[in-house]
Amino acid sequence: MIKENKELTENIAIKAMPLPEKAYIPLIQHIGRPCDILKVKINDTVKTGQLLACAEASVSSPVHASISGKITAIGEYAHPILGKSTAITIERDINLTEEQFPLLDKSRINSFSPDELRLLIKNAGIVGMGGATFPTHIKLSPPKPVDSLIINGAECEPYLTSDNRLMIEESEGILKGIEIIAKILNVKNIYIAIEDNKAEAISVFKNAILNTQYTIRVLKTKYPQGAEKQLIYSVLRRKVPSGKLPLDVGAVVHNVATCFAVFEAVYKNKPLYERLVTVTGDILKNPGNLKVRIGTPVKDLISFCGPLKKEAKKIIMGGPMMGIAQFSDDFPVIKGTSGILVLSEDEVKEAQEGICLRCGECVKNCPMGLTPALISMAVASEKWDLAKEYGALDCVECGLCSYSCPVNRKIVQAVKYAKTKIKR
Amino acid sequence: MDNLIVSTSPHIHRKESVSYIMWAVVIALIPSGIAGVWIFGIGALWVMLAGVFSALLFEALICRLRGKKVSILDASAILTGLLLSYNLPANVPLWLPVVGSFVAIAVAKQAFGGLGRNIFNPALVGRAFLLAAWPTYMTTFIKPYDSITAATPLALLKEGKALNLGQMNLSYFDFLTGGRGGCIGEVCIVALLIGALYLWVRKIISLHAPFAFITIVALLSWIFSGEALFKGDFIFAVLSGGLILGAFFMATDYVTTPLTAKGQFIFGLGCGLLTFVIRKWGGYPEGVSYSILIMNAFVPLIDRFVRPKRYSP
Numbered sequence: 001m002i003k004e005n006k007e008l009t010e011n012i013a014i015k016a017m018p019l020p021e022k023a024y025i026p027l028i029q030h031i032g033r034p035c036d037i038l039k040v041k042i043n044d045t046v047k048t049g050q051l052l053a054c055a056e057a058s059v060s061s062p063v064h065a066s067i068s069g070k071i072t073a074i075g076e077y078a079h080p081i082l083g084k085s086t087a088i089t090i091e092r093d094i095n096l097t098e099e100q101f102p103l104l105d106k107s108r109i110n111s112f113s114p115d116e117l118r119l120l121i122k123n124a125g126i127v128g129m130g131g132a133t134f135p136t137h138i139k140l141s142p143p144k145p146v147d148s149l150i151i152n153g154a155e156c157e158p159y160l161t162s163d164n165r166l167m168i169e170e171s172e173g174i175l176k177g178i179e180i181i182a183k184i185l186n187v188k189n190i191y192i193a194i195e196d197n198k199a200e201a202i203s204v205f206k207n208a209i210l211n212t213q214y215t216i217r218v219l220k221t222k223y224p225q226g227a228e229k230q231l232i233y234s235v236l237r238r239k240v241p242s243g244k245l246p247l248d249v250g251a252v253v254h255n256v257a258t259c260f261a262v263f264e265a266v267y268k269n270k271p272l273y274e275r276l277v278t279v280t281g282d283i284l285k286n287p288g289n290l291k292v293r294i295g296t297p298v299k300d301l302i303s304f305c306g307p308l309k310k311e312a313k314k315i316i317m318g319g320p321m322m323g324i325a326q327f328s329d330d331f332p333v334i335k336g337t338s339g340i341l342v343l344s345e346d347e348v349k350e351a352q353e354g355i356c357l358r359c360g361e362c363v364k365n366c367p368m369g370l371t372p373a374l375i376s377m378a379v380a381s382e383k384w385d386l387a388k389e390y391g392a393l394d395c396v397e398c399g400l401c402s403y404s405c406p407v408n409r410k411i412v413q414a415v416k417y418a419k420t421k422i423k424r
Numbered sequence: 425m426d427n428l429i430v431s432t433s434p435h436i437h438r439k440e441s442v443s444y445i446m447w448a449v450v451i452a453l454i455p456s457g458i459a460g461v462w463i464f465g466i467g468a469l470w471v472m473l474a475g476v477f478s479a480l481l482f483e484a485l486i487c488r489l490r491g492k493k494v495s496i497l498d499a500s501a502i503l504t505g506l507l508l509s510y511n512l513p514a515n516v517p518l519w520l521p522v523v524g525s526f527v528a529i530a531v532a533k534q535a536f537g538g539l540g541r542n543i544f545n546p547a548l549v550g551r552a553f554l555l556a557a558w559p560t561y562m563t564t565f566i567k568p569y570d571s572i573t574a575a576t577p578l579a580l581l582k583e584g585k586a587l588n589l590g591q592m593n594l595s596y597f598d599f600l601t602g603g604r605g606g607c608i609g610e611v612c613i614v615a616l617l618i619g620a621l622y623l624w625v626r627k628i629i630s631l632h633a634p635f636a637f638i639t640i641v642a643l644l645s646w647i648f649s650g651e652a653l654f655k656g657d658f659i660f661a662v663l664s665g666g667l668i669l670g671a672f673f674m675a676t677d678y679v680t681t682p683l684t685a686k687g688q689f690i691f692g693l694g695c696g697l698l699t700f701v702i703r704k705w706g707g708y709p710e711g712v713s714y715s716i717l718i719m720n721a722f723v724p725l726i727d728r729f730v731r732p733k734r735y736s737p
Contacts (some may be wrong), residue, residue: 002436002438003436048502083453090640110586128461151599158436192486201571212590224657229735233735237736239737242734242735283425293663307716312428313427313428313429314428314429314430314435315428316433316435320433320435320436321434321436322433322434322436322437323432323435324433325428325429325430325431325432325433325435326430327428327430327551328427329428336440341435343435347436348429348435349427350431351437354540355537355538355539355540355541356540356682357442357540357678357679358538358678358679359445359447359678360630360678360683360684363683363684363685363732364685366732368734369732369733369734369735370732370734371683371684371731373683373730374683374727389729390731391734394735397433399434402434402437403434403436403437405438405439405440406438406441406442406444407441407442407540410432410435412432413432419527
């Protein structure tokens with residue numbers, strides 16, 4: 001139903017982006033506490049992969065140097081989600097040799113216990129790389145046993161193709177990462193879920209899993225198939241009750257890119273200092289899937305994929321359905337940056353909001369079975385209890401209601417607002 | 425890079441708009457209009473044009489008076505005028521559809537706040553007003569392919585002048601092709617079904633309300649409308665009057681029917697039950713219009729308490 005626009009980049013092989021002159025590493029790139037223990041100070045020389053900051057709190061994730069060079073500033077800098085946050089600026093020193101993280105012992109997984117693996121993953125700064133950025137080591141320590149692990153390769157957001165390319169080009173690493181996660185969680189049922197618009201990735205994985213116990217689940221291409229609750233339902237036919245977590249139904253979901261990062265942390269001792277980013281949009285001359293160092297300014301990415309055929313009117317971190325529009329192109333790539341989408345004026349024209357026709361499109365499309373139109377009307381009259389009754393808190397914010405509204409009502413926006421107002 | 429637009433997600437939008445939906449419904453009504461002119465003569469065309477153009481005029485005028493953007497091109501006024509005239513006999517004086525359009529647009533739609541805010545189906549409010557004010561004009565029908573007046577099959581039944589199709593000199597085939605007395609747009613069932621199919625295929629309407637509406641009328645008529653229980657002529661009940669027009673084109677109106685599939689089904693059940701009650705025991709031979717109007721009033725209540733199944737990806 002939604003125009004996917006994945007053809008812009010889905011067949012373009014991963015390219016490594018040249019190292020940036022400067023990298024800006026925000027102290028918070030995850031859900032949880034910011035890193036409050038600085039391990040470096042201004043004028044220090046750091047090497048790629050070196051720990052920059054961490055936190056005492058357990059729901060947090062350390063950050064590492066993504067290039068070798070000198071710390072030139074520690075202070076406020078643009079942040080794609082928070083607007084501004086404290087960041088460490090590293091200026092690259094070309095005289096320093098780049099750190100290498102080669103593949104170590106092939107059976108490394110056997111030399112660690114689950115607890116040791118968890119610590120390794122925590123220290124490598126790994127977070128959920130599909131965009132949620134929840135610290136992975138927390139998700140790997142469920143308070144009760146789980147029986148199923150779902151690997152999310154759905155990548156249902158339009159335009160984005162980095163997970164797709166990763167599955168095509170790095171299947172072996174992903175599978176090793178899955179093995180590590182499965183060992184930590186001690187689960188037997190392992191599903192790899194891929195949407196059926198990724199034929200190449202599906203065939204690569206079908207071959208790759210031949211000698212494993214894993215199951216591939218080819219899912220219908222239907223946004224928001226990759227949303228956690230939808231994915232669990234599609235794969236296991238289990239419903240996560242309102243206000244509960246996946247582990248309450250015995251399931252854990254990890255993104256393919258997270259699995260790959262786990263593999264690199266364990267088999268290469270490599271912290272999370274780079275990731276794949278789809279840089280795309282009709283107005284980019286050379287869109288692609290780039291391997292980018294964390295902290296690289298996004299304007300570097302856009303000029304690397306340019307030139308622009310038209311003036312950019314909107315820059316989005318993430319996809320067009322759930323991504324975040326940016327005030328400028330001067331912000332760093334962070335651990336959750338799965339894509340950068342550049343749109344021109346004709347693509348972002350804001351249509352005037354009309355009166356609800358009660359056509360029911362939002363109701364038909366809501367993956368959570370809510371009545372978004374009624375929630376938005378309750379919000380308009382500030383009836384928060386009614387908004388809650390209509391299920392505002394269960395909204396996964398996929399944006400299909402606003403997308404499909406013929407009179408351009410800002411429905412999901414109203415629901416998000418309601419969530420901040422409802423007393424839980 | 426500056427002057428960037430910053431807004432919350434989603435950042436892309438489906439292309440379909442209000443006028444896309446309204447025009448689709450207008451297109452779906454065309455076969456039935458052509459059939460009406462074919463059956464009742466060119467007079468039917470003048471009634472339709474009077475209805476449509478006066479509706480457009482009143483819409484533009486009142487939007488101007490209210491200081492709103494004139495939105496006649498979204499086709500909703502065209503649709504109201506068209507539906508109103510489809511609910512009139514072909515031989516009414518031309519000022520009748522004009523007055524009807526005024527009531528529909530000015531009273532039922534704009535006085536409530538315009539498209540999206542009206543509680544009752546505007547075309548049906550217009551018709552109800554005309555029926556109350558000028559009952560003779562509204563209940564004098566002409567015979568198909570002729571200019572003499574004739575009663576509708578339901579009126580014959582109500583007045584006890586005919587008890588079955590044989591006594592009316594009609595067959596089911598006459599009903600399908602529209603060869604019977606009635607309103608301009610309600611008689612040709614085949615044309616209406618073509619339009620309904622078109623809307624359903626294009627996913628403009630869902631069939632929950634029409635299905636419930638028609639099924640309940642058929643079921644109750646079969647059980648209670650015959651000489652004995654379970655002897656009623658349910659095919660006659662379904663094909664006569666304005667049931668097909670009402671069920672597919674007015675019980676599916678977005679603004680005045682429930683939001684959810686379950687709600688629409690309940691709405692259809694209510695319409696069907698009321699239609700049967702009015703036909704069987706009411707003072708009027710036909711009850712489709714009134715039953716839809718009555719159920720319109722229940723829509724907020726239905727939406728308030730009927731919820732779709734949560735979390736059904």
